[in-house]
Amino acid sequence: MAFNFGAPSGTSGTAGATAAPAGGFGGFGTTSTTAGSAFSFSAPANTGTTGLFGGTQNKGFGFGTGFGTTTGTSTGLGTGLGTGLGFGGFSTQQQQQTTLGGLFSQPTQAPTQSNQLINTASALSAPTLLGDERDAILAKWNQLQAFWGTGKGYFNNNIPPVEFTQENPFCRFKAVGYSCMPNNKDEDGLVVLVFNKKETDIRSQQQQLVESLHKVLGGNQTLTVNVEGIKTLPDDQTEVVIYVIERSPNGTSRRVPATTLYAHFEQTNIKTQLQQLGVTLSMTRTELSPAQIKQLLQNPPAGVDPIIWEQAKVDNPDSEKLIPVPMVGFKELLRRLKVQDQMTKQHQTRLDIISEDISELQKNQTTTMAKIAQYKRKLMDLSHRTLQVLIKQEIQRKSGYAIQADEEQLRVQLDTIQCELNAPTQFKGRLNELMSQIRMQNHFGAVRSEERYYIDADLLREIKQMGISEDAEPRCPPWTP
Numbered sequence: 001m002a003f004n005f006g007a008p009s010g011t012s013g014t015a016g017a018t019a020a021p022a023g024g025f026g027g028f029g030t031t032s033t034t035a036g037s038a039f040s041f042s043a044p045a046n047t048g049t050t051g052l053f054g055g056t057q058n059k060g061f062g063f064g065t066g067f068g069t070t071t072g073t074s075t076g077l078g079t080g081l082g083t084g085l086g087f088g089g090f091s092t093q094q095q096q097q098t099t100l101g102g103l104f105s106q107p108t109q110a111p112t113q114s115n116q117l118i119n120t121a122s123a124l125s126a127p128t129l130l131g132d133e134r135d136a137i138l139a140k141w142n143q144l145q146a147f148w149g150t151g152k153g154y155f156n157n158n159i160p161p162v163e164f165t166q167e168n169p170f171c172r173f174k175a176v177g178y179s180c181m182p183n184n185k186d187e188d189g190l191v192v193l194v195f196n197k198k199e200t201d202i203r204s205q206q207q208q209l210v211e212s213l214h215k216v217l218g219g220n221q222t223l224t225v226n227v228e229g230i231k232t233l234p235d236d237q238t239e240v241v242i243y244v245i246e247r248s249p250n251g252t253s254r255r256v257p258a259t260t261l262y263a264h265f266e267q268t269n270i271k272t273q274l275q276q277l278g279v280t281l282s283m284t285r286t287e288l289s290p291a292q293i294k295q296l297l298q299n300p301p302a303g304v305d306p307i308i309w310e311q312a313k314v315d316n317p318d319s320e321k322l323i324p325v326p327m328v329g330f331k332e333l334l335r336r337l338k339v340q341d342q343m344t345k346q347h348q349t350r351l352d353i354i355s356e357d358i359s360e361l362q363k364n365q366t367t368t369m370a371k372i373a374q375y376k377r378k379l380m381d382l383s384h385r386t387l388q389v390l391i392k393q394e395i396q397r398k399s400g401y402a403i404q405a406d407e408e409q410l411r412v413q414l415d416t417i418q419c420e421l422n423a424p425t426q427f428k429g430r431l432n433e434l435m436s437q438i439r440m441q442n443h444f445g446a447v448r449s450e451e452r453y454y455i456d457a458d459l460l461r462e463i464k465q466m467g468i469s470e471d472a473e474p475r476c477p478p479w480t481p
Contacts, residue, residue, distance in 0.1 A: 090124055123153030146170040166328045167303030172331050175297045176312040177336060178322040186286045189243040189255035190228060194281040197234040202240060216273050222247045234338030258284040301326045
């Protein structure tokens with residue numbers, strides 16, 4: 001929910017703990033510690049279990065309940081949702097807007113923060129727990145815990161240890177990514193429900209899901225639940241985007257605002273019913289106002305170096321659509337990687353569908369082109385037939401009449417064209433030349449294809465005549481076929 005990155009809920013062992021290797025980082029895994037086992041600390045015994053990131057519940061970055069969440073106190077929502085659920089019809093709603101400072105800025109507790117900073121510095125640089133050279137080893141151990149973002153830093157017998165979380169400035173397992181900003185307005189009424197079920201199960205039971213959500217809303221007949229979209233998420237989860245339409249007695253309708261619907265879902269009894277349906281997370285999908293974006297970018301999240309945050313703002317590839325988001329810990333990085341893989345699969349599926357559509361269109365285009373060529377031939381044939389009919393009809397109509405002046409002029413033009421075509425040096429001569437070349441090419445092609453040679457009959461006749469006209473002893477013997 002918004003920039004609520006959570007705080008580690010687990011407890012760590014003492015600084016002198018002996019850790020059995022667990023997980024991928026050996027000593028970073030689950031530990032069971034007792035006081036004084038490694039450094040002989042005199043601190044009281046403390047046992048606990050922590051993972052690599054403690055018990056951190058990192059909810060990531062969602063443009064949902066944060067960024068100016070409203071708690072509606074209207075005549076319909078404040079009372080109707082609890083009793084009969086009417087969203088106040090179209091009555092004027094009085095909403096109490098929470099301040100941005102409580103969402104984006106850190107609580108202004110100067111003395112507490114100052115003491116926390118002093119204690120952290122003491123634990124990392126100059127602990128005075130034992131009063132000997134082992135304090136230097138303890139300082140290095142505290143630095144190591146601060147780097148991986150979990151554990152407790154003991155530094156004084158009279159002061160409680162410092163709790164190291166992933167939000168501390170020294171944690172090294174941090175990065176900054178980018179997320180798309182939603183462009184939906186509050187009036188669109190879009191609310192995201194994350195179900196711990198597969199997409200196939202949600203789609204097969206979509207009608208039952210809509211009816212169950214309508215019952216959660218009180219079963220009011222003036223309300224209608226609609227599904228905007230369904231999307232697969234990693235770890236066999238599914239995101240369902242819904243909106244609710246409220247109809248008034250006069251026949252008009254409107255969408256229930258997203259913040260109003262979300263405030264209803266966040267009620268304790270309603271949240272319990274949603275959890276029974278398999279809902280693990282709910283959030284609004286609304287755009288950020290310019291003031292909210294400015295407030296978000298000006299104040300780095302907890303534990304993020306301001307220099308890194310400023311560099312992330314500079315490196316933003318599209319500041320109009322993307323916003324920097326901190327990634328704290330490998331769990332958050334793994335979550336974003338799974339989401340990215342899931343989105344890549346969806347893009348590939350969409351590309352496959354587009355490729356199939358293109359192939360189908362290409363087949364249709366080929367078929368259409370063939371039909372167009374066929375229709376062109378048919379049109380040419382019909383044109384010739386129509387022309388012949390017109391000629392015969394014109395002959396019958398003009399039979400018995402003398403040739404008119406325009407017809408005589410047309411006859412002269414046709415005779416002139418015919419003479420030009422028949423002239424030896426004009427088109428007819430060229431056509432004869434082309435025809436002779438075509439015959440020769442056909443002749444040579446036939447000879448090559450048959451792979452045998454013979455003498456033309458005319459040429460053979462000429463050779464015979466030349467042989468007969470020669471002297472008694474011709475220079476060339478007569479040809480005998």
